[in-house]
Amino acid sequence: MSPAGRPRAFVIEGVLEAAMRLFWEQGYEATSMAQLREATGLSSASLYGAFGSKQGLFERAVEHYLAGPGSVTDVIADEALSPREAVARMLHGSIDMQTDTSHPRGCLVALSGIVRAPGDDDAAVRRTIAARRAMDRARIRACVVRGVATGELAGETDVDGFTSMIHGFLLGVSTQVCDGTPARDLHAAADAALAAWHAPSARAAGARAADARAAGV
Amino acid sequence: MSPAGRPRAFVIEGVLEAAMRLFWEQGYEATSMAQLREATGLSSASLYGAFGSKQGLFERAVEHYLAGPGSVTDVIADEALSPREAVARMLHGSIDMQTDTSHPRGCLVALSGIVRAPGDDDAAVRRTIAARRAMDRARIRACVVRGVATGELAGETDVDGFTSMIHGFLLGVSTQVCDGTPARDLHAAADAALAAWHAPSARAAGARAADARAAGV
DNA sequence: AAAATTACGGAGTGATCGATCCGAATGTGG
DNA sequence: CCACATTCGGATCGATCACTCCGTAATTTT
Numbered sequence: 001m002s003p004a005g006r007p008r009a010f011v012i013e014g015v016l017e018a019a020m021r022l023f024w025e026q027g028y029e030a031t032s033m034a035q036l037r038e039a040t041g042l043s044s045a046s047l048y049g050a051f052g053s054k055q056g057l058f059e060r061a062v063e064h065y066l067a068g069p070g071s072v073t074d075v076i077a078d079e080a081l082s083p084r085e086a087v088a089r090m091l092h093g094s095i096d097m098q099t100d101t102s103h104p105r106g107c108l109v110a111l112s113g114i115v116r117a118p119g120d121d122d123a124a125v126r127r128t129i130a131a132r133r134a135m136d137r138a139r140i141r142a143c144v145v146r147g148v149a150t151g152e153l154a155g156e157t158d159v160d161g162f163t164s165m166i167h168g169f170l171l172g173v174s175t176q177v178c179d180g181t182p183a184r185d186l187h188a189a190a191d192a193a194l195a196a197w198h199a200p201s202a203r204a205a206g207a208r209a210a211d212a213r214a215a216g217v
Numbered sequence: 218m219s220p221a222g223r224p225r226a227f228v229i230e231g232v233l234e235a236a237m238r239l240f241w242e243q244g245y246e247a248t249s250m251a252q253l254r255e256a257t258g259l260s261s262a263s264l265y266g267a268f269g270s271k272q273g274l275f276e277r278a279v280e281h282y283l284a285g286p287g288s289v290t291d292v293i294a295d296e297a298l299s300p301r302e303a304v305a306r307m308l309h310g311s312i313d314m315q316t317d318t319s320h321p322r323g324c325l326v327a328l329s330g331i332v333r334a335p336g337d338d339d340a341a342v343r344r345t346i347a348a349r350r351a352m353d354r355a356r357i358r359a360c361v362v363r364g365v366a367t368g369e370l371a372g373e374t375d376v377d378g379f380t381s382m383i384h385g386f387l388l389g390v391s392t393q394v395c396d397g398t399p400a401r402d403l404h405a406a407a408d409a410a411l412a413a414w415h416a417p418s419a420r421a422a423g424a425r426a427a428d429a430r431a432a433g434v
Numbered sequence: 435a436a437a438a439t440t441a442c443g444g445a446g447t448g449a450t451c452g453a454t455c456c457g458a459a460t461g462t463g464g
Numbered sequence: 465c466c467a468c469a470t471t472c473g474g475a476t477c478g479a480t481c482a483c484t485c486c487g488t489a490a491t492t493t494t
Contacts (some may be wrong), residue, residue, distance in 0.1 A: 004468080005462075032450080033452055034450080043471095044452090044454080045456095045472065045473070054452065068267075090373055094447075111332055112332075113329055114391075114392055114395050115247060115329075118439095130396055134396065158405040164409075167389065168403070169382060169389055169410075171386045172385030172387065172389030175350070175389075176384065178331050181381060182377075184377075185381045186381055186385070188379075189381030190382075195413045196410070196412045196413045198404065215294075220440080220492090221491070221492045222492070223436085223439080225441060226441075249481070250483080262484085263441070263442065267441095270482085
């Protein structure tokens with residue numbers, strides 16, 4: 001069973017947790033291997049042996065984030081919920097997560113790898129994060145499309161425009177959280193954004209939402 | 218008149234323009250003095266003689282940005298406009314500016330100095346940018362307050378919540394622009410956000426049964 | 435014209451970056 | 465007990481970081 005050779009004396013998950021927090025607080029560029037060494041208590045050889053490079057460690061840390069705190073946005077893909085309910089839960093859930101004081105502020109995906117790097121060396125990092133943002137956006141768009149299909153949203157709704165409004169607000173929450181905007185204001189802001197989600201036929205929308213709630217979370 | 222001594226052989230404005238573009242594309246941390254030297258054609262001695270430090274150059278470059286492309290948001294403070302019109306012009310104007318291909322994408326203020334730096338050395342940089350974001354926010358809030366006063370907005374409008382919705386969307390536009398979202402979608406998104414400006418009190422009390430799922434470790 | 439003042443190009447500062455190498459340590463399969 | 469494989473701590477690599485120093489050039493002031 002054991003892969004032969006000296007077994008590693010640390011747990012991968014613990015290292016990823018520490019690395020995730022550092023990258024979350026400081027971003028990829030600003031986080032140094034020296035800090036990662038200190039935070040994990042490991043030597044360079046151990047880190048490079050396990051993850052190959054700083055980029056490799058970052059990508060593993062992002063996966064760790066997506067499986068943990070970052071998973072709050074996955075509710076958007078729950079087709080058992082009404083589209084509006086799914087979007088609402090994603091926004092409020094993300095705000096709750098980002099303002100949770102038990103870990104760094106904001107969203108790792110929204111904050112990392114936005115600006116271009118000096119060389120081409122970390123273009124892969126930016127692509128990794130940008131791909132995740134694109135996925136979130138696609139999921140929101142699918143919800144908007146569903147909303148139009150179910151009649152929750154007016155038929156003449158600009159799908160890409162409405163998607164950009166929701167996604168843009170979600171992305172902007174991270175910056176606001178880092179700047180200290182209170183969670184209360186952000187929740188109220190999410191409600192304001194969702195207010196645009198008015199139904200032309202409130203009856204059908206309400207029935208669908210009720211069904212979704214009855215189905216449970 | 219002349220300040221005695223050898224006159225400088227370059228124009229400050231030209232250097233600030235080049236530096237602004239580099240910082241705009243890459244952010245403060247990722248931009249090196251070597252790049253700034255190459256882009257400006259100046260030596261280290263000239264740059265440090267004129268600006269004192271990398272931070273000093275950055276702050277001057279930010280001022281240059283705010284007086285140039287960044288000035289598009291100033292329309293928000295124009296009290297000759299109706300509050301809604303002022304917000305609308307700011308949003309659409311900012312989108313036009315950020316998607317203009319004659320300069321780097323996005324907004325320098327929204328993109329720079331969000332994540333924490335490794336040391337305390339550039340805390341001043343983050344504070345400079347964050348202060349500008351706070352000013353934009355305050356101006357938006359003043360518009361919302363005016364809107365309630367003039368009756369454009371419902372009296373029971375959550376002022377800070379509505380402000381956060383507009384400001385959050387504005388901040389999120391930068392990330393979307395960097396990710397390649399078309400200007401058309403963003404303009405439509407701004408309209409969608411502004412649609413809430415007319416929305417009467419039909420706002421649902423945020424049904425956020427939200428989660429507790431959250432935050433990993 | 436001489437002195438004083440400022441800007442210039444370019445080499446060089448210590449520090450830190452990500453990444454690698456090495457010998458010792460600790461396992462498994464024969 | 466013995467190769468073999470893998471990980472360990474620690475020293476170290478060249479490159480690059482922001483920044484400074486020095487000798488020289490170009491002006492104004494005396």
